[in-house]
Amino acid sequence: MTSLLTARGVCRSYGRHAALAPTDLEVRAGEIVALVGPNGAGKSTLVSILAGALAPDDGRVELGAGRPRVGWVPQQPAQYGRLTPRENLELFARLERVAEPEAAAERLLRLVDLPDDGRLGTQLSLGNQQRLNLAIALLADPDVLLLDEPTSSLDPRQRRRFWELGGEVRDRGGAVVFVTQNLEELERFASRVVVMLDGGVVFDGSIAEYERSPEADVFA
Ligand code: ADP
Numbered sequence: 110m111t112s113l114l115t116a117r118g119v120c121r122s123y124g125r126h127a128a129l130a131p132t133d134l135e136v137r138a139g140e141i142v143a144l145v146g147p148n149g150a151g152k153s154t155l156v157s158i159l160a161g162a163l164a165p166d167d168g169r170v171e172l173g174a175g176r177p178r179v180g181w182v183p184q185q186p187a188q189y190g191r192l193t194p195r196e197n198l199e200l201f202a203r204l205e206r207v208a209e210p211e212a213a214a215e216r217l218l219r220l221v222d223l224p225d226d227g228r229l230g231t232q233l234s235l236g237n238q239q240r241l242n243l244a245i246a247l248l249a250d251p252d253v254l255l256l257d258e259p260t261s262s263l264d265p266r267q268r269r270r271f272w273e274l275g276g277e278v279r280d281r282g283g284a285v286v287f288v289t290q291n292l293e294e295l296e297r298f299a300s301r302v303v304v305m306l307d308g309g310v311v312f313d314g315s316i317a318e319y320e321r322s323p324e325a326d327v328f329a
Contacts, residue, residue, distance in 0.1 A: 111282075112138075114177060116159055116169075117168055117170075139279060141279055143287055143289055161179065180251030181246055187242050190231035194224075205248055220244065222267075236267055260294065301314065302315075
């Protein structure tokens with residue numbers, strides 16, 4: 110399988126606390142990878158490093174052939190609170206050098222089904238903030254979508270839509286990596302599961318292997 114994004118020996122400490130021990134992770138075309146583990150296991154740290162948003166202390170992240178594009182949906186709102194969703198999307202489209210920023214913003218507002226009623230980012234519900242985060246990540250037409258607990262505030266219908274869009278990235282030869290605390294979401298969407306504990310990967314295998322493994326207890 111084609112490798113899209115590979116972390117080699119990436120690690121990160123905060124002060125004297127090692128949040129992430131040297132870790133390898135290869136993300137391949139066609140995969141939907143669930144990243145699970147207790148709070149503080151290092152999942153967000155690893156995803157932020159994969160996204161290029163956080164520099165590792167050591168190790169490196171390599172892009173596969175053709176320089177795949179990477180989209181990141183962080184846990185916290187990534188938008189400007191004093192702009193409307195449309196203004197946010199137009200701004201990020203310009204930053205990403207997307208052709209025709211206004212048209213791109215319009216297309217994404219519709220794609221994630223966001224209301225455009227003049228409300229500012231800070232006035233949006235958490236669910237709409239998450240949808241705007243997703244729209245921002247989709248602007249650059251990513252080959253790899255990195256999602257950090259993206260659906261925690263979404264209702265079931267919005268969650269389905271979210272996953273349809275994730276599935277589209279996979280279906281066109283991309284990959285999705287998502288952090289989740291939700292067993293149902295994992296069983297439904299993941300093709301591969303990576304379990305983290307205390308800053309390291311303790312399991313990495315297919316969903317079928319995961320279901321037979323003792324690490325499946327993380328949700329118990
Ligand atoms: P997870 O996503 O699995 O909950 P994180 O990657 O957020 O784990 O955190 C891993 C560890 O690093 C935790 O012990 C957390 O408290 C610590 N940590 C994360 N971000 C920071 C930060 N900015 N400053 C200090 N410690 C941090």
